[in-house]
Amino acid sequence: MKTIVLPEYGITPGTDFLPALTQLFQEYPEDCEFVFAPGDYRLTGWQERPLSLSNTDVIPYRRLGIVLENMKDIRLTGSGARFLCEGRMQPLTLLGCENVTAADFVIDWEKPMVAEGIVTAFTDSSVDLFIDPAAFPHKFEDGRIFFDIGGEWSGICGVMQFDANTRTVRRTTGDRFGLGPIVGATGDHVYRFRADHPDTTVGNIVVLRHNAREHAAIFSEKCRNLTFEHINIHSSGGLGCLCQFCDTLTFRDVNFLPNRASGRTVVSGRDDGMHITCCSGTVTVEGCSFLGLMDDPINVHGCCVPVAEWLDDRTVRCRYGHPQACGFDWWAEEGDEIAFIDRRSMEQLGTARAAAFRTEDPHTFLLTFDAPQGHGIRSRSVAVDNLSHTAAFVCENNRFGSCRARGVLISTPKPVRIRNNWFESSGSAILVAGDANGWFESGECHDVEIAGNVFTDSCLSSMYQFCEGVVSICPVVPDPKPDKPFHKNIRIHDNIFDSPDVPVLCGFSCDGLRFENNRITKSPRAERWHPGSALIRLRHVRGAVVRGNTWTGHFTLDRISADPETCTLTTDEPV
DSSP: OEEEEGGGGTOOTTSOOHHHHHHHHHHOOEEEEEEOOSSEEEEOOOEEEOOOOTTSOOOSOEEEEEEEESOEEEEEEEEEEEEEEOSSOEEEEEESOEEEEEEEEEEEESSOSEEEEEEEEEOSSEEEEEOOTTTSOEEEETTEEEEESSSOEEEOOEEEEEOTTTOSBOTTTGGGOOOOOEEEEEETTEEEEEOSSOOOOTTOEEEEEOSOSOOOSEEEESOEEEEEEEEEEOOOSSOSEEEESOEEEEEEEEEEOOOGGGTOSSOOBSSOSEEEESOEEEEEEESOEEOSBSSOSEEEEOOOEEEEEEEETTEEEEEOSBTTBOOOSOSOOTTOEEEEEETTTOOEEEEEEEEEEEEEETTEEEEEESSOOOHHHHTSOEEEEEGGGOOEEEEESOEEOOOSSOSEEEOOSSOEEEESOEEOOSSOSEEEOOOSSSSOOOOOOSOEEEESOEEOTTTTOSOOTTOSSSEEEOOOOSSOOTTSOSEEEEEEESOEEEESSSOSEEEEEEEEEEEESOEEEEOSSSOOOOSOOEEEEEEEEESEEEESOEEESOOSSEEEEEOTTTOOEEESSOO
């Protein structure tokens, strides 16, 4: 492997280096290591591409910084370099690459894409926030605050409150901590917001979301064997790491953390941490940390698409169901295995091989199968799912600090191993999801192991969508069939749950659910608040086993609630 020491080519901190780096990539596209010198490098979105990003706002062009395209056997070594970004842009993009390692650098914005305020006073009808103008440059105009993100201004679109002492999302506030319009500025960058009996205290940190979900910090598409390691991401204007239609990914010591040296206390990103969409092979996340993200740290899923019409018995026109997931160039290729999903029961009706795929416009595509499909499929409301784009998932030895929403979301039929992690998620720590009607994030789970994890009493301390338990098995199944559960073979064992009287497990539409040899302790730090009436709640679950668990402390919730009409259960617990 050839080593290119970038300072020898004029690429040094403080220079306009992107054109020269791009030229080097074109000259040495294979079997090469590019080594940065330590220091600060400023990135701008100097080129534009019409890319379709999963779970991201649709815009005509993305502004890109460093781009690796059609490169093979490459190592990008940052040597601790800081890539300081300006404005709406995507710092690192990988397209059609193979065997690439990106390592040892920091991604940040000097003018961050999310802001914070500190509560200085409050009444029954207002909250006063101090916003540090050095950390979060802004202006107050026409009764609104606008943040400077580098040549552009962005208004507030959401808030989230963190406790000053624990630096976790304040209990039970979650998305419910609403601030109304600004009713005045009291001077010295203190602003008074209208509020209705706010649950707060002086010193608490309020995250002020602004900007738009338009770019990821790191984006990869149609790549194979990528490794990201020893990377700190302190800010992003959308998703942190978005990988779509890739094969085999490794994230090692990739951390989403606030840059406290720059005056940020809790926030590290505007949206999710890692979104893994329609990938294959094995996705490994190990030794990573997540704190202060404004959406889920990890989400591994597919993208199912409703069939709009049958053109003949082999060809369908499909229309993407979610406005932030559309226009993909690689949704299917010849030979891919395609499943037909009944959108009401979520039952898999059969599979076929793709013979042809053609995009009509950003919202629709034509898909032709290798054989005619019968009336039983063509007569029902179905969605198609690409089973060739499903990944195994290994998530081990990570720290999931307090972020908005949940911790890990999984929707994949390949093996899933979530082991030896630490969770203090504001909502459910783990959500086993899947649907074809709302988010269209597909994937029935067939083999899931959740073992050796610690779920602290910060978990499930606020309510968000699908948060029915610390571990929430909650697919969207409008018409569940008792004999055909959606998920299968989920084993939850040898974990520690520190629960302040909130449900530890919700199971819905699952076959072969096992909850064994876990230790559940009643935490005294908070009172019961969740609407759930049982520590374990089961509905439409076949072959459930709950036994060998240790319970410590006085819980006010029932131990187990299992619907006798839709569940079969073996247990040594009182029901």
